[in-house]
Amino acid sequence: MTEALYLKDSYRRECDATVVSVKNRKYVVLDQTIFYPKGGGQPWDTGKIMKGNKTYNVVYVGKFSGETSHEVDRAGLTEADNVHCVLDWERRYKLMRSHTAAHLFASLLCTGTGALVTGNQLEEDKVRFDFSLEKYDREILKKYIDKANELFTKDITVKWYELPKKEALRIPGIIKMAEALPPNLPNLRIVEIVGVDKQADGGTHVKNLREVGQIKLLKTENKGKHNRRVYLKLL
Numbered sequence: 001m002t003e004a005l006y007l008k009d010s011y012r013r014e015c016d017a018t019v020v021s022v023k024n025r026k027y028v029v030l031d032q033t034i035f036y037p038k039g040g041g042q043p044w045d046t047g048k049i050m051k052g053n054k055t056y057n058v059v060y061v062g063k064f065s066g067e068t069s070h071e072v073d074r075a076g077l078t079e080a081d082n083v084h085c086v087l088d089w090e091r092r093y094k095l096m097r098s099h100t101a102a103h104l105f106a107s108l109l110c111t112g113t114g115a116l117v118t119g120n121q122l123e124e125d126k127v128r129f130d131f132s133l134e135k136y137d138r139e140i141l142k143k144y145i146d147k148a149n150e151l152f153t154k155d156i157t158v159k160w161y162e163l164p165k166k167e168a169l170r171i172p173g174i175i176k177m178a179e180a181l182p183p184n185l186p187n188l189r190i191v192e193i194v195g196v197d198k199q200a201d202g203g204t205h206v207k208n209l210r211e212v213g214q215i216k217l218l219k220t221e222n223k224g225k226h227n228r229r230v231y232l233k234l235l
């Protein structure tokens with residue numbers, strides 16, 4: 001199994017690695033990686049893999065039967081190659097900020113209104129939420145966006161760690177989305193916004209709420225009687 005360095009240190013931008021296998025000349029498995037594979041509502045990382053003076057652009061990263069596969073834009077990498085990986089940090093850092101923003105906003109909205117989050121997808125420049133809420137108006141959204149923005153000016157730590165699954169599942173609200181149901185592992189990874197929210201999550205986050213900046217409402221759509229789709233944007 002590829003060692004997922006981004007789970008421990010989401011700020012790591014470079015690493016050395018060894019090529020474990022290459023499929024169809026462009027799907028590369030490494031012994032360890034800083035590239036986040038698409039999943040859990042967070043898009044994949046991009047960047048490059050370098051071998052000597054040759055550069056291979058990483059255009060897609062996904063998980064297939066437990067292995068993290070890096071799709072590169074040209075052939076040339078082979079098994080046992082020693083390579084150096086570099087993240088497109090600008091993209092990743094935006095996704096980290098958005099991901100933490102999404103957790104905070106969802107937590108405030110769900111706790112405050114009893115809304116259920118039914119879907120969540122990060123994009124490079126916006127965050128999409130689907131939620132169901134019986135009594136809805138734009139003012140409610142505005143209220144929770146303002147609350148979130150206030151918290152983003154505070155020095156609040158975000159941390160991540162593993163807990164035994166049994167213990168984790170006793171924490172109220174630890175799983176907010178049905179599709180985020182954890183894999184069959186003894187431990188769950190928890191992302192905690194200290195004093196505000198704890199959620200089972202495998203994504204990459206910033207270490208302090210201040211790093212998020214501010215968010216704004218981009219647009220809302222109706223998706224059925226009580227279902228809304230909301231787009232938020234980082235400022």
Ligand SMILES: [Zn+2]
Nearest residue numbers: 099103201203
């Ligand atoms: Zn998340």
